[in-house]
Amino acid sequence: MKQEKYTISILVNNQPGVLQRVAGLFARRGYNIESITVGSSEEQGLSRMIIVTTGDDKIVEQISKQLYKLIDVIKVVELSSNSTVSRELALIKVGIEVEQRQQIFGIVETFRASVVDVGSKTMMVQVVGGTDKVDAMIELLKPFGITGLSRTGVTALRRGLSQQKTN
Amino acid sequence: MQAQMKNQPSSVLNDELREQLMQPDEITGSEILLRSLLLQGVECVFGYPGGAVLYIYDAMHDNPHFKHLLTRHEQGAIHAADGYARSTGKVGVCIATSGPGATNLVTGIATANMDSVPLVVITGNVFTTAIGTDAFQEADITGITLPITKHSYLVKKAEDLSSVIQEAFHIASTGRKGPVLIDIPKDVSANKAIFNPLPSVNIRGYHPTVMPNKLQVNRLVEAIQQAERPVILAGNGVIHADADQALLQFANTTNIPVTTTLLGIGGFPSNHELWLGMPGMHGTYAANHAIQNCDLLIGIGARFDDRVTMNTKGFAPKATIAHIDVDPAEIGKTLETAIPCVGDIKHVLEYANKKVERANTDAWVQKVQTWKKEYPLSFADSEEELKPQYVISMINDTTDGEAIITTDVGQHQMWVAQYYQFNHPRSLITSGGLGTMGFGFPAAVGAQMADRNRLVISINGDGGMQMCAQELAICAIHNIPVKVVVINNGVLGMVRQWQEIIYDERYSHINLEGSPDFVKLAEAYGVRGLRASNKAEAAEVWKQALDINGPVLIEFCVSQSENVYPMVTQGKTIDQMIMGDEQ
Numbered sequence: 001m002k003q004e005k006y007t008i009s010i011l012v013n014n015q016p017g018v019l020q021r022v023a024g025l026f027a028r029r030g031y032n033i034e035s036i037t038v039g040s041s042e043e044q045g046l047s048r049m050i051i052v053t054t055g056d057d058k059i060v061e062q063i064s065k066q067l068y069k070l071i072d073v074i075k076v077v078e079l080s081s082n083s084t085v086s087r088e089l090a091l092i093k094v095g096i097e098v099e100q101r102q103q104i105f106g107i108v109e110t111f112r113a114s115v116v117d118v119g120s121k122t123m124m125v126q127v128v129g130g131t132d133k134v135d136a137m138i139e140l141l142k143p144f145g146i147t148g149l150s151r152t153g154v155t156a157l158r159r160g161l162s163q164q165k166t167n
Numbered sequence: 168m169q170a171q172m173k174n175q176p177s178s179v180l181n182d183e184l185r186e187q188l189m190q191p192d193e194i195t196g197s198e199i200l201l202r203s204l205l206l207q208g209v210e211c212v213f214g215y216p217g218g219a220v221l222y223i224y225d226a227m228h229d230n231p232h233f234k235h236l237l238t239r240h241e242q243g244a245i246h247a248a249d250g251y252a253r254s255t256g257k258v259g260v261c262i263a264t265s266g267p268g269a270t271n272l273v274t275g276i277a278t279a280n281m282d283s284v285p286l287v288v289i290t291g292n293v294f295t296t297a298i299g300t301d302a303f304q305e306a307d308i309t310g311i312t313l314p315i316t317k318h319s320y321l322v323k324k325a326e327d328l329s330s331v332i333q334e335a336f337h338i339a340s341t342g343r344k345g346p347v348l349i350d351i352p353k354d355v356s357a358n359k360a361i362f363n364p365l366p367s368v369n370i371r372g373y374h375p376t377v378m379p380n381k382l383q384v385n386r387l388v389e390a391i392q393q394a395e396r397p398v399i400l401a402g403n404g405v406i407h408a409d410a411d412q413a414l415l416q417f418a419n420t421t422n423i424p425v426t427t428t429l430l431g432i433g434g435f436p437s438n439h440e441l442w443l444g445m446p447g448m449h450g451t452y453a454a455n456h457a458i459q460n461c462d463l464l465i466g467i468g469a470r471f472d473d474r475v476t477m478n479t480k481g482f483a484p485k486a487t488i489a490h491i492d493v494d495p496a497e498i499g500k501t502l503e504t505a506i507p508c509v510g511d512i513k514h515v516l517e518y519a520n521k522k523v524e525r526a527n528t529d530a531w532v533q534k535v536q537t538w539k540k541e542y543p544l545s546f547a548d549s550e551e552e553l554k555p556q557y558v559i560s561m562i563n564d565t566t567d568g569e570a571i572i573t574t575d576v577g578q579h580q581m582w583v584a585q586y587y588q589f590n591h592p593r594s595l596i597t598s599g600g601l602g603t604m605g606f607g608f609p610a611a612v613g614a615q616m617a618d619r620n621r622l623v624i625s626i627n628g629d630g631g632m633q634m635c636a637q638e639l640a641i642c643a644i645h646n647i648p649v650k651v652v653v654i655n656n657g658v659l660g661m662v663r664q665w666q667e668i669i670y671d672e673r674y675s676h677i678n679l680e681g682s683p684d685f686v687k688l689a690e691a692y693g694v695r696g697l698r699a700s701n702k703a704e705a706a707e708v709w710k711q712a713l714d715i716n717g718p719v720l721i722e723f724c725v726s727q728s729e730n731v732y733p734m735v736t737q738g739k740t741i742d743q744m745i746m747g748d749e750q
Binding site: 013 | 317
């Protein structure tokens with residue numbers, strides 16, 4: 001079956017070891033994790049994890065069912081791309097000469113990204129957007145020589161009023 | 168020698184004691200633990216002390232109500248708790264110290280987890296201030312057991328203990344049951360807190376489905392009315408849900424043949440004419456061919472394990488699959504399932520029983536009956552050699568199928584499944600999923616602790632018997648009257664069988680030469696030992712063993728070359744069966 005990317009939003013108790021439980025489940029059952037982000041959610045005491053995985057409908061259904069078996073998992077939602085806003089942030093450091101700075105500013109502007117640090121021979125760019133946009137930004141900066149790169153992984157939230165109800 | 172049992176369990180919890188225990192006193196974490204366990208109705212805890220649980224054992228010392236059985240190995244303790252839980256349906260409890268004590272429980276936890284056995288496993292840990300420092304006897308047991316527990320807790324404060332224990336019992340014993348671990352650092356067991364149990368347990372992320380979706384059950388009922396060749400595949404879940412009577416009614420009403428998996432054995436009476444025996448790798452001809460030819464396969468509390476399905480691609484090729492299970496993750500995990508019914512099996516079947524009618528199965532039932540008659544289980548008996556299958560049949564005949572039988576893992580386990588006629592749920596206790604050698608004997612101790620008057624027989628091979636033999640000591644001290652059977656063929660029989668059939672008789676490391684004299688071993692522990700090497704001796708010593716009011720070990724020296732048949736080898740479908748040596 002065709003392997004596709006899926007984004008899964010998991011609301012969990014903010015307990016020690018929860019990340020280990022979720023990540024361990026993926027590892028043990030052979031599910032892939034492309035990226036994972038964890039942070040606080042709209043409710044105190046609960047965290048939201050966003051996991052991007054690859055698989056097919058059957059695998060994603062199993063992932064969801066297995067996640068629900070974890071006591072600390074409150075809610076699992078598979079986020080389809082058209083009803084969801086998903087973003088990641090990347091910090092990209094390029095090694096450049098002073099005369100190349102304007103070129104970087106030009107690229108940054110068209111991407112509505114920003115320059116967050118300028119050194120004598122480096123610049124650091126921050127870009128926020130969907131995975132495709134971040135990928136494209138990296139491609140464009142590659143010719144300058146990327147000396148450092150850090151991506152957050154995708155975080156996501158469903159659009160409109162139908163936001164994940166928390167039981 | 169045969170002193171009165173000091174630790175005989177009995178339900179000590181009455182209203183007066185309950186009220187006394189519920190007092191909101193300021194007590195140590197250890198006392199909170201003991202009170203909480205008593206309030207849960209725990210009759211007997213199996214355990215082994217050590218540094219990190221010294222406060223807990225100190226609290227036990229002058230607690231008149233708390234019953235603890237000191238095993239000789241932590242593994243013995245957890246398998247005993249498991250046997251107790253499987254034979255009663257109650258939560259089994261065991262306790263061990265930190266580090267090696269805790270890691271010695273790992274096999275037992277995995278065993279219980281695979282077979283959905285409700286356990287609460289208590290481990291000590293080092294002081295909270297020492298956690299993470301590689302302190303003496305420190306092990307990250309919650310981390311180690313993460314993938315093999317239903318849930319686990321590392322308790323950081325004494326005031327959290329009582330609610331954690333309540334939650335642990337709730338989680339262990341509801342939904343799909345399983346082991347829950349509670350790790351208690353030494354200071355938590357020493358510190359004081361007000362005892363404040365919750366009036367009720369409510370865990371936000373935990374709501375097992377009990378009542379089924381009626382539309383799905385109605386679809387199942389409809390499918391049954393339309394089916395011509397339906398089969399029920401009943402598993403462990405039937406027994407865990409106490410749904411045996413509901414299953415009996417379901418099968419009787421619909422007139423559908425029933426096959427029971429290894430762990431489902433006893434969930435349906437084996438003397439019933441609709442029973443087909445066990446399916447799968449060592450299943451009966453009737454069960455395997457019924458599955459392969461059926462048009463509707465109704466899995467009930469069975470997870471379509473690989474030893475049942477063998478090659479899944481060719482499993483039940485003509486069937487619509489219906490699946491009743493309390494765990495939604497089991498539905499569709501292995502097989503494409505057309506009719507999923509998630510819920511407590513007893514509730515699902517009781518609802519279905521109001522709707523179902525007799526199905527149009529007369530011709531089909533007649534067909535499977537023919538298979539049963541034409542291809543019964545058989546072995547080549549001998550007057551010269553004692554055959555293991557004969558020994559199991561003899562034990563069956565002399566106990567009318569009424570005993571609790573625990574087994575270890577291997578050939579003898581399959582022969583028990585094949586030749587002992589179980590008619591009651593919770594009477595076969597065996598490690599099905601994990602296949603744990605060393606499980607059977609301590610599990611029998613646990614089952615016997617739950618009911619001193621029940622005949623409990625532990626059937627072992629000579630390999631597995633040596634994996635937990637040390638518990639003979641507690642049988643002797645407490646006069647725990649388990650009949651310990653050792654089917655001794657001098658080799659690791661199941662491995663030998665595979666090496667013979669699949670590895671061209673290249674017998675690699677299966678010879679158990681150097682095993683102890685089992686009779687002397689038993690007697691060294693103060694347990695009676697008996698031995699038989701032929702049919703006459705077997706009958707004689709077995710009769711003697713049954714008459715002994717106390718533990719006894721009976722060694723049956725059997726022929727070495729017996730294989731378990733039928734057999735389906737890897738990659739084959741379950742109707743491609745090797746029926747015996749000749750073929």
